[in-house]
Amino acid sequence: MIRIIMHGCNGKMGQVIGSLLAEDREAELVAGIDVFDDGHNAYPVFRNIRECDVEADCLIDFSSASAVDDMLDYCVEKSLPCVLCTTGLREEQLQKAEKAAESIAVLRSANMSLGINTLLKLLKNAAAILAPAGFDMEIVERHHRLKVDAPSGTALALADAINGELGNEYNYVYDRSGRREKRPEKEIGISAVRGGTIVGDHDVIFAGADEVITFSHTAYSKAVFGKGAVQAAKFLAGKPAGRYNMSDVINGAG
Numbered sequence: 001m002i003r004i005i006m007h008g009c010n011g012k013m014g015q016v017i018g019s020l021l022a023e024d025r026e027a028e029l030v031a032g033i034d035v036f037d038d039g040h041n042a043y044p045v046f047r048n049i050r051e052c053d054v055e056a057d058c059l060i061d062f063s064s065a066s067a068v069d070d071m072l073d074y075c076v077e078k079s080l081p082c083v084l085c086t087t088g089l090r091e092e093q094l095q096k097a098e099k100a101a102e103s104i105a106v107l108r109s110a111n112m113s114l115g116i117n118t119l120l121k122l123l124k125n126a127a128a129i130l131a132p133a134g135f136d137m138e139i140v141e142r143h144h145r146l147k148v149d150a151p152s153g154t155a156l157a158l159a160d161a162i163n164g165e166l167g168n169e170y171n172y173v174y175d176r177s178g179r180r181e182k183r184p185e186k187e188i189g190i191s192a193v194r195g196g197t198i199v200g201d202h203d204v205i206f207a208g209a210d211e212v213i214t215f216s217h218t219a220y221s222k223a224v225f226g227k228g229a230v231q232a233a234k235f236l237a238g239k240p241a242g243r244y245n246m247s248d249v250i251n252g253a254g
């Protein structure tokens with residue numbers, strides 16, 4: 001049995017992971033960490049990660065950007081592999097995750113769904129063909145009203161996949177309201193919509209002369225992210241230090 005600690009266990013995603021693992025024969029939740037706890041979980045919950053003394057094989061994190069530094073320190077100290085799913089991290093935190101990966105296995109992914117991870121690959125081909133042909137690229141993401149970060153981590157990852165393919169020459173623009181000029185060629189527009197209970201939609205638009213191609217991904221439930229995170233935790237347990245991503249999990253590397 002793979003023993004998992006859930007960081008952010010009482011949040012929306014933490015509860016999804018709890019339900020998935022309650023039915024899982026290969027992995028179990030042995031502890032949770034959350035600043036908020038009403039005692040309803042069937043496993044021990046610690047309000048402060050420093051107090052968690054439960055042995056585990058992997059930690060899954062869906063918490064808050066402000067909680068990620070302590071969580072990385074804890075995983076490094078305990079030699080605990082970490083599936084880092086929280087978005088909205090600052091540049092220094094991304095660097096810290098990279099540094100942690102020198103001593104533990106770290107899998108960071110802004111989106112754990114199979115669909116988005118497939119789209120990340122497809123976009124590279126599309127961008128390599130369409131950008132040189134003069135297509136403009138825009139990303140529109142839509143999420144629920146409770147989401148605190150914008151744009152979504154996924155929108156940024158989609159932009160990075162395109163930009164990486166094109167030699168990282170493109171600037172990201174989030175707001176054109178203060179501008180009075182035509183659209184520069186080398187930019188990727190990223191727009192965020194927030195409302196209701198939208199689970200997570202991402203459109204990547206390639207707009208050319210007289211034709212438009214749109215790649216769309218719609219998550220209909222948070223389970224798509226939860227399933228990917230559990231699969232990632234099973235994959236990561238026992239792995240040597242290093243940076244991993246969802247394509248390693250999907251391709252079954254190592």
Ligand SMILES: NC(=O)C1=CN([C@@H]2O[C@H](COP(=O)(O)OP(=O)(O)OC[C@H]3O[C@@H](n4cnc5c(N)ncnc54)[C@H](O)[C@@H]3O)[C@@H](O)[C@H]2O)C=CC1
Pocket residue numbers: 007008009010011012013014033034035036047061062063064065066067084085086087088109110111112113149225
């Ligand atoms: N990578 C992916 O596929 C996905 C990533 N996310 C990201 O995961 C994060 C969490 O999402 P949700 O579960 O929807 O949010 P949420 O707000 O429902 O849950 C976050 C939980 O973390 C807890 N928390 C806050 N500070 C903490 C601390 N210092 N220590 C321990 N727990 C703490 C909160 O009390 C809350 O229960 C967000 O950054 C979101 O963007 C969400 C869905 C999918």
Ligand SMILES: O=C(O)C1=N[C@H](C(=O)O)C[C@H](O)C1
Pocket residue numbers: 087088110111143147151152153154155199200201
């Ligand atoms: O906060 C969410 O809900 C989600 N966040 C992730 C992101 O920022 O990309 C992934 C998913 O779209 C849901």
